Amino acid sequence: MGERMMLRAALPLTLLLAGCEPVSSKLGLAEPFKEEYRSVHPLPASRAITVESFQGAIEVLGGNAGEVEVAGTKHAASEDQLKAIRIEVDAAGGTLRIRAQHPEKTTCRCGASFKLRVPKQVRLEAVETSNGSIRVEGTEGPASLKTSNGTIKVLRVTGDVKAKTSNAEIELLESRGAMAAETSNGRIRAEGVGGSFDGQTSNSSIDVTMTELKAGQPVRAVSSNGSLNLRFDQWKDNSLRAATSNGSINLWLPVGVNAELRAATSNGNITSSYEVAGSQRGKTRLSGRIGSGGPLLDLSTSNGNIRIAQR
Secondary structure (H helix, E strand, O other), X not given: OHHHHHHHHHHHHHHHHHHXXXXXXXXXXXXXXXXXXXXXXXXXXXOEEEEEOOOOOEEEEEEOOOEEEEEEEEEXXXXXXXXXXXXEEEOHHHEEEEEEEOOOOOOOOEEEEEEEEEEOOOEEEEEEOXXXXXXXXXXEOOEEEEOOOOOEEEEOOEOOEEEEOOXXXXXXXXXXXXXXXXXXXXXXXXXXXXXXXXXXXXOOOEEEEEEEEOOOOOEEEEXXXXXXXXXXXXXXXXXEEEEOOOOOEEEEEOOXXXXXXEEEOOOOOEEEOOOEEEEEEOOOEEEEEEOOOOOEEEEEOOOOOEEEEEO
């Protein structure tokens, strides 16, 4: 209760100071009116944060600070629209909520961007915007990220990640946890990640390099009109579903894999550097046992080749 009262008392001062010097100009730009803002808040005991904006980017950087630093810019086509954008920060219910509120009952050419510096042990329960990118770096906790028409980049994050966008790329780099990525008309790239992976897109490729896998966790990569390039340094009784159309599937696995294989294509070839025992083989189909058998490797495409190779 005391923390909440302190937070509310501090908010008007911090936001007022940030709004004293609006950065505005009339240079013929689409959204010439801008205003910068800045505030600092204690992290709740739950370590939970939500961030919501519109028509703007969100960046979250984890570090050793003990507080949450919020900085950003409001932008609009007119001064009235700029003033109508409200920045709200509240810690009610044990979650720090940061929100840029769209002006009511109006359509405006406006938006807001956020840049947060947070303690690295943070739970990003929801980071959401539209028509803007999201970048999260250096945090240790779960992260739920959602935008549209904007890229998502996750770098050196330890914790489960859910990333969703449209018409844009998702990058998951040097991170550990359950990685789930969904987009459309955009590439998914996971490089140097560990844990588990579930990715889905359309009209683009999925490129994955995993340094470690959680034992028994399924792996999924689904696209259409795009290739799948999947590289795994470890394999621990994991199942795999890789499906696309009008694209190839290239799968690299370590030595010593035990699995059941089911691969199918049309208008393409299937090759394997592993011996497939008890195989049923045709030009466009291959099934059988790799090693002593185990979880299913289910690979399917159309109008593309399938290649299974050792790392």
